[in-house]
Amino acid sequence: MTFPVVSSIRKPRGLRWFAFSLAAIGSLLTPTERDLRADPCGMVPPIQITTPDAISRVGLQQTYVFYKDGVESFVIRPGFNGKVEDFGMLIPFPTPPALRKVGDDIFPHIGAAVDPPEVVLDLRPVLEFQGLASNTAQQAGQQQSLRLDQSEVRVINQEAVGMYEVAVLEAGSADALRRWMDDHQYRFPEGMEDVCGEYVELGWCFVAVKTRVSGKSSVDPAPGMRATIAGLPDGAGFQGAVQGMGFRFRTDELVVPMRLSAFNAGELRNVVYLMTDEPKKIRAIPEEYVVRQVKGEDLFSNLTEPLPLRIIGGTQKDISDSQRQWLKTARDPAPKNGLAAELFAGDLLAATSGELSHLHEEREKMLLRIGENLGLRGPEIDAQNYSALQSARKQVVAAALADTREMTLTVVDGDFPREVLAGENLTFAEYQMPARRNTTAAYDCNSHTPGNNARRGGVLIRGALAQAEIDDNNTTFPAARFILTLAVTMLLFGALVFIKLRERTSRSA
Numbered sequence: 318m319t320f321p322v323v324s325s326i327r328k329p330r331g332l333r334w335f336a337f338s339l340a341a342i343g344s345l346l347t348p349t350e351r352d353l354r355a356d357p358c359g360m361v362p363p364i365q366i367t368t369p370d371a372i373s374r375v376g377l378q379q380t381y382v383f384y385k386d387g388v389e390s391f392v393i394r395p396g397f398n399g400k401v402e403d404f405g406m407l408i409p410f411p412t413p414p415a416l417r418k419v420g421d422d423i424f425p426h427i428g429a430a431v432d433p434p435e436v437v438l439d440l441r442p443v444l445e446f447q448g449l450a451s452n453t454a455q456q457a458g459q460q461q462s463l464r465l466d467q468s469e470v471r472v473i474n475q476e477a478v479g480m481y482e483v484a485v486l487e488a489g490s491a492d493a494l495r496r497w498m499d500d501h502q503y504r505f506p507e508g509m510e511d512v513c514g515e516y517v518e519l520g521w522c523f524v525a526v527k528t529r530v531s532g533k534s535s536v537d538p539a540p541g542m543r544a545t546i547a548g549l550p551d552g553a554g555f556q557g558a559v560q561g562m563g564f565r566f567r568t569d570e571l572v573v574p575m576r577l578s579a580f581n582a583g584e585l586r587n588v589v590y591l592m593t594d595e596p597k598k599i600r601a602i603p604e605e606y607v608v609r610q611v612k613g614e615d616l617f618s619n620l621t622e623p624l625p626l627r628i629i630g631g632t633q634k635d636i637s638d639s640q641r642q643w644l645k646t647a648r649d650p651a652p653k654n655g656l657a658a659e660l661f662a663g664d665l666l667a668a669t670s671g672e673l674s675h676l677h678e679e680r681e682k683m684l685l686r687i688g689e690n691l692g693l694r695g696p697e698i699d700a701q702n703y704s705a706l707q708s709a710r711k712q713v714v715a716a717a718l719a720d721t722r723e724m725t726l727t728v729v730d731g732d733f734p735r736e737v738l739a740g741e742n743l744t745f746a747e748y749q750m751p752a753r754r755n756t757t758a759a760y761d762c763n764s765h766t767p768g769n770n771a772r773r774g775g776v777l778i779r780g781a782l783a784q785a786e787i788d789d790n791n792t793t794f795p796a797a798r799f800i801l802t803l804a805v806t807m808l809l810f811g812a813l814v815f816i817k818l819r820e821r822t823s824r825s826a
Contacts, residue, residue: 625793
C-alpha cells in the first residue's frame with residue numbers, strides 16, 4: 318500500500334519560518350467551511366471538513382502507550398476512507414510533549430513482539446522452504462506554570478513532522494482555543510467545547526495537527542518526484558493509514574485522554590498496547606478486554622532471540638548445512654519486530670535519562686523537513702532516512718532494551734463503552750489476567766483473532782538450534798534417508814517373495 322503525502326502550504330500570518338521549514342503541508346480551508354464532524358482514530362478524532370459522510374474509519378484503531386518514572390509516551394497511526402481533502406486532530410496533554418515520526422509498520426512489529434511469527438521448514442522428501450536533542454518540551458514545561466487570561470492562547474511549539482504541521486498550545490479557555498485554531502486554519506470540531514474546557518481547567522495543553530490528503534493517483538511517490546497535484550478531481554477519495562506520530566511527555570500518573578473520541582458515531586473498537594512496570598487493566602473497561610500480558614523476560618527474548626522454528630517431517634539432526642545458513646537469515650527477528658525493539662528502547666531511555674527527545678529523532682525530523690522542501694517524499698525517502706540514522710538507533714537499543722525485562726506489555730482489545738470514554742480519561746489499575754486466556758491460541762496479536770498454530774504438527778523449536786553432528790560416514794539428510802528406507806523395503810519385499818516361491822517348490826516336490 319502507498320500511503321498519502323502532502324501538498325502545497327499557505328503560510329499562517331505572523332509566523333516566521335526557518336530555512337528548513339516544511340514547504341509542503343496541505344492547502345488550508347477558509348473560515349466559512351463549518352460542516353464539521355469527528356470520527357474516532359485511536360487516541361483522537363479526525364475532523365471532517367466536507368460532506369457528512371466524507372470520512373470513515375479504515376482498519377483497527379491501534380494505540381501504543383508507555384509509562385515509567387513519570388514519563389509517558391504514546392503512538393497513533395489512524396486510517397481513513399472517503400471523499401475528503403483535509404482532516405485534523407486535536408489532542409489534549411497534561412504537559413507539552415516532544416513529537417516524533419514513527420515507522421509505517423510499527424503496529425505489526427509490536428504484534429510480532431508479542432507473538433513472533435514462525436519460520437516453517439518442511440523436511441519431507443519433496444522439500445519446500447517457507448518460509449542534537451531538542452529541549453523545546455522541557456522549556457515549554459517551565460512556561461506552563463504561567464496562568465493565561467481566558468482570551469489568551471500561548472503557542473508553546475510549532476514544527477513540521479513529516480506530512481503534518483503541528484502546534485502545541487495552551488489556552489485560557491475553550492473559546493480562545495477555538496478562535497486561535499480558526500484564525501490559523503486548524504479545525505476545531507463542533508460539540509467538543511465542554512470537554513476541551515475541562516482540560517483547560519486542569520491545566521492541560523493541546524496538540525493541533527493539520528495536513529492535506531489528496532487523490533492517490535495524483536500523489537503517489539516516485540523516484541525524483543518534485544511536486545504533486547494538489548487538487549482532488551470530482552468524486553476522488555482517499556483510503557489508507559496516514560503517517561504515524563509519537564508523543565512523549567511528563568505526567569505524575571498514567572492517563573490516556575480518549576474523551577474526544579466519544580463524540581463520534583459508530584463502533585469504538587480499540588487495540589491498546591500498554592507497556593508498564595506492572596501488569597495493568599483499564600478501569601471501567603471490562604476485564605475480558607485484556608487479551609494478552611507478556612512478562613518482560615519473555616518480551617526481551619522475543620525481540621532478541623531467533624524466531625520460532627517449526628520443523629515438519631524431521632528433527633534438528635535432519636537439517637542440512639545449507640538449510641542452517643538459510644535459517645540464520647530467515648529467523649532474524651529484526652525484520653519482523655525490530656521497530657518495536659527501537660520503540661521500547663527509546664521510551665525506556667527517555668524514562669532513565671529524563672530527556673523527552675533523542676538526538677536521532679530530532680535529526681529525522683530535520684531530514685523530513687529538508688525532503689519536503691525539495692518535494693522528496695514516500696517510502697524510498699523514508700528508507701534512506703532510516704538507513705542514515707541506523708547507527709544511532711542501534712546505540713539506543715543497545716543502551717536500553719535490556720530494561721524491557723523489568724516491564725510488562727498488556728494488550729487490550731474491545732469496543733470501548735461510549736459512556737465511559739465520554740465521562741473521564743482512561744486510568745489504570747494493577748491486574749493479572751488468567752493464565753488460561755493468556756495464550757496465542759486464545760488471541761494472536763498478529764491477526765487480532767484466536768491463533769491457528771495448535772494443529773500444525775511437526776516440532777516447534779524456540780531459541781538457537783543445537784550444533785549439527787554430521788560427518789561423512791553418517792549422512793542424515795532427509796533425501797538420503799528416504800532412499801535408504803526405500804532400498805531396505807524393497808530388499809525385505811524381495812526376501813518375502815523368495816520365501817514364498819521356495820515354499821511352493823517344496824510342496825510340489
